[in-house]
Amino acid sequence: MKPSPALQNTMTWPQRFLIGAVLSWFGLLIFGPAVALARRAFAPGMGAFFEALTDPDAIQALLLTLKITVVVTISNTIFGIGMAVVLVRQRFWGRRIVDGLLDLPFAVSPVIAGLMLIILYGPKSEIGSRLESIGFPIVYHLPGMILAGMFVTLPLVVRSVAPILEEIGSDQEDVASTLGADWWTTFRRITLPTIRWGVAYGAALVVARSLGEFGALLVVSGNIIGRTQTATLYVHDQIESFDPHGAYVMSIVLATVSFCILVGLETVQNRVRQREYAAETNEDDQGAVRQMRRH
């Protein structure tokens, strides 16, 4: 609902002040820095922009980030759904401990997360050296970076799906089973469609987070240019060098992709909501809507 002009005129001074404060805060913290970055990235012109973007090292870094993001998102989405279902629907010994520890990746710095992985899987550790001897090195290679990505994004899908499962309860699933649906059919046709927006939202957060992950990857990757350098590590290196334009370009690309995913998700979600909810509620509501339109 857009406020009518009449409404705006009746706004009181404290209201105006609060709205102004919110807008300036937003401008200072989000809009300002974003515009500054965009200006710097495009300042030398579109030619330079694309030149920086097609630098072989930049392309390598982007591809690596893409690879990590795809694997991390797919595995953590599947695992996250499973974990949310188990944590909400099952009662078992240790459930609370798992539930509490699940937030560990949020609680500790990604650098520490990376460190943990090095200690456990690094070339000097028992597991790491064994795996390396059979030709499957973890740390300073792609598997280690994927593990780091999975670690830092672990809670995202679980935490966006679990509250929905909690809220809808198990009645719908129970009804499905009384109607003869087995466990898998119930999950596929009832549970999954109900939590779909939680899953999509969680997965989108995982994508955004893996695109932007830095600390854990820095520790685990060894930052070998052209081999284990991801997009964010590339940005870091370019800032250190004396020609930071490459960093601006890469940053704007990463930020735009993440932003578009989240906005796109919101749009689709609203469309479906409108279809299932508002469109034509019951008669009384319709009457009320018509009344409002007349005014």
Added chain:
Amino acid sequence: MDIVVRNLSKRFGNFQAIDDVSFAIPGGQLVALLGPSGSGKSTILRAIAGLETPDSGTIELVGEEATNLPTQKRGIGFVFQHFALFRHMTVQQNVAFGLEIQKHPKAEVQERVQELLKLVQMTNFADRYPLQLSGGQRQRVALARALAPKPKVLLLDEPFGALDAKVRDELRVWLRRLHDESHVTSLFVTHDQQEAFEVCDQVVVLNHGKIEQIGPPQELYERPASPFVTEFLGQVNILRPETILGMQLDNERPLPVRLPGTPGGSIYVRPHDLVISREPNGLPGWPARIKRLTPLGWLARVELILPDSTPVHVQITQANSLELGLENGLDVYVRPRDLKVFEESSKAATAINYVI
């Protein structure tokens, strides 16, 4: 017997939800499980559906042993208090769900769905989503969905509990009519005695996980087997033996009641089983004062105080009240027409009825 429950028990931690419950429901009947919250009625229903595993006891559905059968194979329809419609499916898709699971051919599914939507008067809403429906409409869809695969028994868990009074009344009448047409054996959980009486052929009264009494509604009301049933099925005055001894006995009429021999016994009188008169009329009764007179449409509720300051509630018609010229503070005479005395023996209470 379509539903047979034998020695069913279920404990949640320290709470005995069901305590050795047995009953049998004949085919084609609509039966209520009636009791206050925590009496185990919903747990029994869920156990029959296989949604809850009993600790002991057996369940038989339409002659088939079902105790260890998974919910999917029990051939039941279940209706929840909060409808539990599939939110992401239209009305039509909701009703079709059970039929699709059973892999009926598409044309057949469509035909049956149309038939049921017509039965629950929801044909015009086939393409709506559940959130676009009112509460009463949602529950009708839930019922159609449960009935679509032709279940052997229908289980309803407080189906009208989440609806407002007017819709609830309409749906009750409608459910009874639906049952008379479909004849599917139905078990209906409710805490509302009026609902149970209005809709059901038989009522099973539960308290603390145990059965207090089973019978047709009117019989339960007229011949309650325990103080609990008497108190649960409508309002009742509970009188001490001393109050009864304090009755005025004109013309040497004997005390109309044999008082309970044990101290725990008490005497029950329903508010409409008391008669008010302006003058003593020779029958055993008490003088009383009207504390408050509340007209309730065609009925009037009279709160009386007896000489030993026992409060007594009386229900008379508003016409009767006007005829007697009742008003607050007026001194009148009141006599019981019907008394129930419960002897508190070592195990169960035994009821004795006195009609005066």
